[in-house]
Structure formats: C-alpha cells, structure tokens
Amino acid sequence: MSEESAREVSVASDCLPIVDYLQLGEDPHLVANECTNCGARYFDRRNACAKCGKVEFAQVRIADEAVLKAFSVVHRAAPGIPVPYVSAIVETGDGTSVRANVLGLADPMDANLGMHLRFSVYSCGLDDNGTECVAFGYTVV
Numbered sequence: 524m525s526e527e528s529a530r531e532v533s534v535a536s537d538c539l540p541i542v543d544y545l546q547l548g549e550d551p552h553l554v555a556n557e558c559t560n561c562g563a564r565y566f567d568r569r570n571a572c573a574k575c576g577k578v579e580f581a582q583v584r585i586a587d588e589a590v591l592k593a594f595s596v597v598h599r600a601a602p603g604i605p606v607p608y609v610s611a612i613v614e615t616g617d618g619t620s621v622r623a624n625v626l627g628l629a630d631p632m633d634a635n636l637g638m639h640l641r642f643s644v645y646s647c648g649l650d651d652n653g654t655e656c657v658a659f660g661y662t663v664v
C-alpha cells in the first residue's frame with residue numbers, strides 16, 4: 524500500500540462506524556438484515572422485504588472476500604482517501620452486492636472487473652470530540 528492510499532487502522536473500541544451496518548471491534552465486518560423467507564439482504568432497516576413482503580429478518584455477517592463487479596474512477600474529494608479513487612459495486616463470497624471504494628490501488632486505472640478483493644477498514648477523520656470515524660472498503664488481494 525502506498526503512502527497515498529487510505530490509512531488502515533487498528534480499530535479501537537471508541538471508534539465510530541460510518542454506517543450502522545459496519546461492525547467494529549477485533550474483527551470488523553458488515554452485517555445485513557436477511558429475510559428469513561426468501562434470503563434477500565438489506566443493509567438498511569426494513570419494515571418488510573421488498574422481494575417477498577414478509578416481515579421477519581435475521582442479522583447475518585457478510586463475507587469478507589469479494590469480486591469487483593462494476594466501478595467508476597472518481598475525481599472528487601472524499602474523506603480519508605486520496606483522489607482519484609475507485610467507487611465500486613462488489614459481490615461478496617456469499618453473493619451480497621456491496622457499494623464501497625476499492626483501496627490499495629497505486630493507480631485507480633489498474634482496476635479490473637473480476638479482480639479479487641478483501642474487506643478492510645480505514646480512518647475517515649475525527650469528529651468534533653476527537654473520536655475517530657471508521658469507514659470500510661475493499662482492498663486488492
């Protein structure tokens with residue numbers, strides 16, 4: 524990883540996740556709400572499944588490994604990562620689509636569809652109280 528790449532962090536217990544579905548701790552990972560009837564997964568809270576209409580959900584851990592399915596090279600600043608960067612849709616090993624940035628590419632133009640990635644977290648700044656905010660992305664394997 525170059526100096527220009529996003530800074531990976533060891534996640535302290537007092538860090539704040541940038542989204543509710545990012546679980547921090549010793550083994551950071553994503554958690555989705557999975558419909559117990561049809562298996563559809565959602566990262567946001569749902570009253571009912573958009574696919575089958577049922578209302579029962581279970582929380583499931585999302586696999587860390589992923590494959591790059593679609594991407595765009597972005598030339599607009601974002602907190603905690605150098606510009607330009609790769610905004611992507613990845614498919615995790617358990618078939619879940621996740622929108623995230625690809626981390627660890629020396630040149631964003633090196634991104635290729637189908638490349639293998641792994642879940643990772645990075646610091647995206649401090650809030651007014653000095654608490655570190657943590658975001659997630661996928662690093663090239």
Ligand SMILES: [Zn+2]
Pocket residue numbers: 558559560561562563572573574575576577
């Ligand atoms: Zn469903």
